[in-house]
Amino acid sequence: MDSHAQEEDHELMPLNNPQSASRDKNKPRLKQGRLHRWFSGARLTLALASAASILVFAFNLGFLLWVVARDRLEEDRGLLYEGDCDSVRHLSTGLHLLINILGTTLLGASNYGMQCLCAPTRKDIDKAHGKGTWLDIGAPSIRNLFHIPVKRTILWIFLVLSSLPLHLVYNSTIFPTTAAYAYTVFAGPDSDDIPAPEDIGIDGADADALAWLHTCAQNGTLIRLDVYDCIEAYAIAFQTKHGDLILVTEDVNATSEYEVVTFEDVYIPDSGVTYRGDPYEWLCPNNLTDSCSSYLPSLYSDAEQDSWVVYGNNANYTVTSCLSAPLPERCKLQYSLPLTITVIVINLVKAAILCYMSVTTSELPILTTGDAVASFLHRPDGRTLGRCLMSGEELRKIQDDWTVRERRHWPLFYMGHRTRWYSAVSRCKRVIVVILWAIALGICGILLAMGLSSDGHGVWDAEFGAINAQALIKGDNWPATLIQNTIIANIPQVVFSTLYFVLNSVVTTMALAAEWSQYAVSRRGIRVSWNPQYAQRSRYFLSLPYRFAIPLMAASAIMHWLISESLFLVGIEAYDQSFVRNPDRDLVTCGYTPVAIVSSMAVWTFMFACLVVLSCMKFASGMYVADSCSMAIAAACHPKYNPNLDEFDPRQDLHPPEGIEFMPLKWGALPVLGPLGHCSFSADEVEAPQAGRQYQ
Structure with a gap:
């Protein structure tokens, strides 16, 4: 049976084991229509992401055709509105709000596509485990790119590369200019x-x-x-x-x-x-x-x-x-034709990739730890037998020799200590977060030092985003073109987006580990991304519990706004006292607002402080943290294994009950006879592991 057939079999598996049959005689079988199987779960989300990218592309293309048809261009700029400055400012705010909504929609669709491309299938996981390595489940990962098909890696790279210029130019496709006399x-x-x-x-x-x-x-x-x-x-x-x-x-x-x-x-x-x-x-x-x-x-x-x-x-x-x-x-609201075309090309690339994924995806990727648990319970991974207390941290230490036969079965003493959330994140990633946080504050500090006037007052009284004479960047070698200043003004947005990606990855990893730990406390259904059945639950739409996702998104939105007010494009069209244009006095540069810079530093410090507080929380149980490690997850999914029996002993039953992945599950010690205990996810009753006892 090929991988696709196995996955489809997993998706249609009936609950026909004796225990579930006696309790659920009246439940319908899980067989669903082909249409329902296709338009459900992550497939539906992928289709919606494709549709969203197409709608954004249609809007952007329609905007371009409309503005080009109605007005002539001057120096690759077109005029949207000319009038009093208050109206231009309000119109600019409204259009930039719309741009941010469209940009967030497009980037959200792109990020979901990247997640699907980077997520391994069961076939990818089996191949990696066969080589003695592991893959990441449920968290953004560069590691996986080296173990998935080349085609998916290339598509992932295209989505990433197309996101960078989108951050740089989308907000500056429309910009106001001020007429000064x-x-x-x-x-x-x-x-x-x-x-x-x-x-x-x-x-x-x-x-x-x-x-x-x-x-x-x-x-x-x-x-x-x-x-x-x-x-x-x-x-x-x-x-x-x-x-x-x-x-x-x-x-x-x-x-x-x-x-x-x-x-x-x-x-x-x-x-x-x-x-x-x-x-x-x-x-x-x-x-x-x-x-x-x-x-x-x-x-x-x-x-x-x-x-x-x-x-x-x-x-x-x-x-x-x-x-x-x-x-x-005579203030104006203008658009840049080159920047608009750039956005449309980027949009087209993303829409084409997402549509291609929607049409061609046949093997279901494992997007969540729940998907992995369901897969490993349905078809256990024999390579991870006897390692039930394996943790992600342990695997990172012994990855090179874990497949050596004499070290394959390790009875470990269960310590029972509740570790803190930061233990779910690798030390390397923790160091990277601290370094990036310090670099971001350092950049803000440099900009702030530039914004200090000689008298120590001046610029501090400027309103957010207001043009202040003492807060304009100008130098002999400073670029004077619109596109160059647009890129400079948006570089901080790209920097923060990178920081947010790393921060989101850390929070996601810790939240996944926290939910993993809850399975040792109470029985619950696993979260899956593909057509949840019975006790199974749908995955979080944002890959994070909403109590984390919503504050994180709100803080991100505030930071993007503060950054846009901290460093922004300034365009001045000069007129002499006879109301005649005087291009020699025109000005295109960047302005900055020190108060907004300080506010950005404060919010970023607050976000980092919240991360520190979060990382110091303790897990709900002493369950060993699997992180996002596929091997550690697989090792916790052998509910019928008895470590006191040889693998080839006829009494050894390594096949879990059929349909167990659809039931409420709990992790704990199984009732086995012998000196060695064994822990696993199970639909049957389990006990809390005993501190000091050996488990394998």
Whole structure:
């Protein structure tokens, strides 16, 4: 009988042993229709994963066709919306929420496909056991890739490689750009009748600015601001809706009436990794040693006391109010054609692989420890006889010589100690987790050090994701293209995704070991991924108990959001004071928010602390931890074995009761006669193993 036939036989096995028949005479046989067998359990999940990837692909392709048909491209960028900056920000938030939903759906489908590809079949396990090695069951594993068919390994690699660029570019396919204006500041008397520039002898670019103020005064659109609101409106890095300004003061020359205080071009950071200057330093005194942003509280205090003074080149002006020329907001929501095409190609690769898996999968992979227990109870692995107290940790130590005949049967003393959860994770993996955690904190610390302003304040007052003049990355060799900055802004997302993968693997391994330990405490059905029957239970959808999976996913979502607010893409389109585009002052770079960086560090530290607390919990019983090791699981599945009899003794019955895998099971010591005891999963009554007694 081939492997596929054996698996199908396992799936259709009737409960016809005498004990179950007497208790369950009225139960139907397990034979199911072919349609039900196909669309159930993990097969159904795989089909749903394929369908989800196709739906996401259809949405992405439809989006591309729609935007390309409706608008022309400029420098591989297309326009989705242009208008006020608040609307762009809200629309961007909504679309990025949708992108994250689609991305999470696609990555979730891809991860499930990777799990199915990496999970061994019983044939793979038997082959590995025959070579004296073991495979991982129920947990992500690189080890398995060397023992499964090459075709599945290649497909797994394609799914992994296609996930990396998806993390890098998907969130940046749609991005906002801010329209920033240059403006001129005048000082003048309190009058709504602003003269034309030629009437008071002002010429050049300053004349254009005063002419615009004159026009606004004539048509009644000039905005009067009190001093507090005036400071608040102009103390920003990039001016988006307020333009040329008149500071109303009595300190002007009676003959000229209107004097030029300063001209503020669209802000561009100077050379260096970070810039600590101020795009609105005209608001503050000239002799400041700190940045103007740190002086803003004093300015607001002066405004409340009507004592705000602006220091010009030729005179100082005590300001009583302001007259501001409004500007049309021209913020844009754009998309990148190359990045969108990249996402669609990645999506197509994933959808094609998942669909291929759905159609061609015939041998059922063993996805959970419950699947493995069911398989080994149905058809025991003779290579693991006499090793009932084998643990995953022991196997890692003696793997090289476990098949030597004289060491095959090891009677071990049962210690009965309840070990802690971390014992289920290999020492190497524990060290990797600590190192990666330290590296992540170190990277955050470097970014945080970059974000510290010279005065120690400044950037700390910035809101999450807000553009701050002192928190822009700019250097002589810093890339200035959209795609390069997009990749840089999303590198932390890739780093965290890698860390999350390792963290999830550790938590999954410990949770599996904890559930394994429960079988020595109470009788229960095993969790299987393929068409559960009778006492069997369905596997967890997220491979983890929900009390772990939901907090872990919530923490991951919070971390991804905090990271997106910590380092983000900044795109500025510059306009001169005549509302003409000035590409020479455009800016594409990355901004960062130190408060968000600190928050990310705090959440990551909290996650690590929770992992430490979790790993220090004790298992429910002294049952030896199998980890995810296939050999250790197989060794615990010999319910009819008597170690006091030779394997070839006619009284030795190595075949478990038919259908035992469908019954409620418990692990413990079997009632055998002789000096050596034996422990196994069993549907019959078992006893708690005795500490100090030998079991084989």
